[in-house]
Amino acid sequence: MGNSVFFQRLSAIVWAGLPFVLSLLCVMLYVAPLRVGNFTIPMPLFPFMAVYFWSMTRPDYMPYVAIFLIGLFQDVLTGGPVGLWALSYLLTVVIVSTQIDVIAGRGRSALWAGFILAAIVATVLVWTIARIALGPDPAGGRLGSEMLLSVLTYPLVGRLFALVQRATNQARRLTVTSTMVDI
Amino acid sequence: MAKRRSLGIISGLGGPWARGFLVILVLLSIALLAIDRARPEQSPFFHIKQAVADTTRPALIILSAPLRTLNQVSAAIASNWQAAKRVRELERDNRNLMQWRDLALALHEKMNRYEELLGAPQAPTPIVITARAITDAGGPFVRARLVNVGSDDGVAEGQAVLAYNGLIGRIMSVGKRTARVLLLTDLNSRVPVFITDIGAHAILAGDNSGAPRLIYIERGVQVDAGMRIITSGEDGVLPRGLAIGQIAPTGGKEWRVSLFARPERVDFVSILEVPAIQFEETPPASADEEQAPAPKIEEGTDSAPVAELAVPASGGP
Numbered sequence: 465m466g467n468s469v470f471f472q473r474l475s476a477i478v479w480a481g482l483p484f485v486l487s488l489l490c491v492m493l494y495v496a497p498l499r500v501g502n503f504t505i506p507m508p509l510f511p512f513m514a515v516y517f518w519s520m521t522r523p524d525y526m527p528y529v530a531i532f533l534i535g536l537f538q539d540v541l542t543g544g545p546v547g548l549w550a551l552s553y554l555l556t557v558v559i560v561s562t563q564i565d566v567i568a569g570r571g572r573s574a575l576w577a578g579f580i581l582a583a584i585v586a587t588v589l590v591w592t593i594a595r596i597a598l599g600p601d602p603a604g605g606r607l608g609s610e611m612l613l614s615v616l617t618y619p620l621v622g623r624l625f626a627l628v629q630r631a632t633n634q635a636r637r638l639t640v641t642s643t644m645v646d647i
Numbered sequence: 648m649a650k651r652r653s654l655g656i657i658s659g660l661g662g663p664w665a666r667g668f669l670v671i672l673v674l675l676s677i678a679l680l681a682i683d684r685a686r687p688e689q690s691p692f693f694h695i696k697q698a699v700a701d702t703t704r705p706a707l708i709i710l711s712a713p714l715r716t717l718n719q720v721s722a723a724i725a726s727n728w729q730a731a732k733r734v735r736e737l738e739r740d741n742r743n744l745m746q747w748r749d750l751a752l753a754l755h756e757k758m759n760r761y762e763e764l765l766g767a768p769q770a771p772t773p774i775v776i777t778a779r780a781i782t783d784a785g786g787p788f789v790r791a792r793l794v795n796v797g798s799d800d801g802v803a804e805g806q807a808v809l810a811y812n813g814l815i816g817r818i819m820s821v822g823k824r825t826a827r828v829l830l831l832t833d834l835n836s837r838v839p840v841f842i843t844d845i846g847a848h849a850i851l852a853g854d855n856s857g858a859p860r861l862i863y864i865e866r867g868v869q870v871d872a873g874m875r876i877i878t879s880g881e882d883g884v885l886p887r888g889l890a891i892g893q894i895a896p897t898g899g900k901e902w903r904v905s906l907f908a909r910p911e912r913v914d915f916v917s918i919l920e921v922p923a924i925q926f927e928e929t930p931p932a933s934a935d936e937e938q939a940p941a942p943k944i945e946e947g948t949d950s951a952p953v954a955e956l957a958v959p960a961s962g963g964p
Binding site for chain 1: 665668669672673675676677678679683690695696703706707710711717721722780781784787788789792819827834855909912914
């Protein structure tokens with residue numbers, strides 16, 4: 465019985481860590497090169513979408529330390545100033561979380577509307593922080609296109625995250641039920 | 648409504664603790680930003696960034712594989728678009744290039760003879776390392792790309808990185824299996840260049856836009872659009888003569904350079920390692936002594952547009 469409880473708890477930890485791991489994979493997907501014909505296509509900010517989705521739907525799966533580490537990983541992998549995305553993600557989540565009652569639990573449209581708000585907040589924050597960190601003209605014209613693309617693709621990507629979330633919930637529910645039976 | 652609480656490291660901490668922890672994380676982020684404000688090469692996180700890149704290399708290669716296939720398919724479609732027109736253009740270019748090749752061979756022969764007469768030291772043959780870019784240009788504020796070769800493959804900091812048609816940047820940091828290329832378009836990129844048409848020096852300064860600026864142009868020279876830009880080699884980092892681009896027609900006061908190679912679009916690159924010229928220590932030759940044997944020029948690479956480093960010694964139809 466001891467072993468069984470141990471593995472069930474381990475399973476619970478693994479499921480709880482899935483959003484974080486998925487967000488790290490999103491960072492790696494974000495830096496992957498994408499081209500169509502002779503044109504370079506900016507990547508949507510997948511890690512930002514992941515951070516937003518879990519911060520709004522299951523904040524207990526996306527603690528502040530996870531958001532900080534995801535941002536830090538993005539900073540390190542892109543080679544940019546360390547702390548830029550970490551700080552931007554943290555502040556964006558803090559600001560948008562004030563509206564969590566309006567956004568969460570009211571369907572996909574509300575989540576998407578909330579994401580548009582989050583994208584605007586994040587763009588302003590990232591731009592301001594980059595301006596302080598990189599000088600008066602960081603010339604990040606690409607930031608706007610990445611954010612716009614993120615807003616446009618969010619309904620699809622958010623649905624994929626929702627599927628993962630549903631699987632996680634089911635797995636945790638099963639784990640809890642079987643633990644109670646064991647006890 | 649689920650309340651935010653912490654998992655793992657700070658398990659069991661309640662709301663006020665989580666808020667306190669948030670403040671610490673925000674302050675930590677600000678501190679990291681303040682420390683990392685220096686130029687990329689002087690960043691204290693320089694080696695950490697490269698170690699993370701090394702560790703994530705396999706995952707990056709796996710994740711970029713489907714996108715690479717998509718890129719190849721779209722490139723194939725784009726390449727076949729208006730194929731007949733493109734073939735005509737290529738035939739015309741080929742005829743022009745044949746004339747240039749004949750001229751290059753004649754000049755090479757002439758230079759060979761001058762070098763023999765002067766006893767000039769042998770120009771080193773550059774070593775070319777072929778690499779594949781495994782990440783994109785790195786977000787809105789950075790123009791740097793990771794390539795899948797590192798110090799194990801002979802890559803070192805400062806080496807020139809070229810596409811088939813021109814310079815795209817230089818190696819900024821090196822891990823064991825990966826290296827980061829600082830593109831010419833990056834905000835931190837500064838390359839001493841030479842305007843061949845008027846023989847003037849300048850600095851090519853990236854500003855995260857597609858066309859870097861030309862600054863510190865020599866005074867008293869008349870710069871014009873269409874003039875060709877090559878590396879001057881005055882920084883002692885990049886070799887002289889690497890093709891970069893040509894001056895773009897701009898209406899404003901500043902001059903910008905239209906790059907021959909588009910750094911963000913390149914998948915395969917050549918990393919150029921130029922060995923130092925070895926000067927033989929010989930006693931001063933007397934007039935009746937036989938002249939030192941002329942250096943032998945080895946065949947160079949055909950993948951890099953190296954104007955003054957490696958010239959094909961043999962060729963012809």
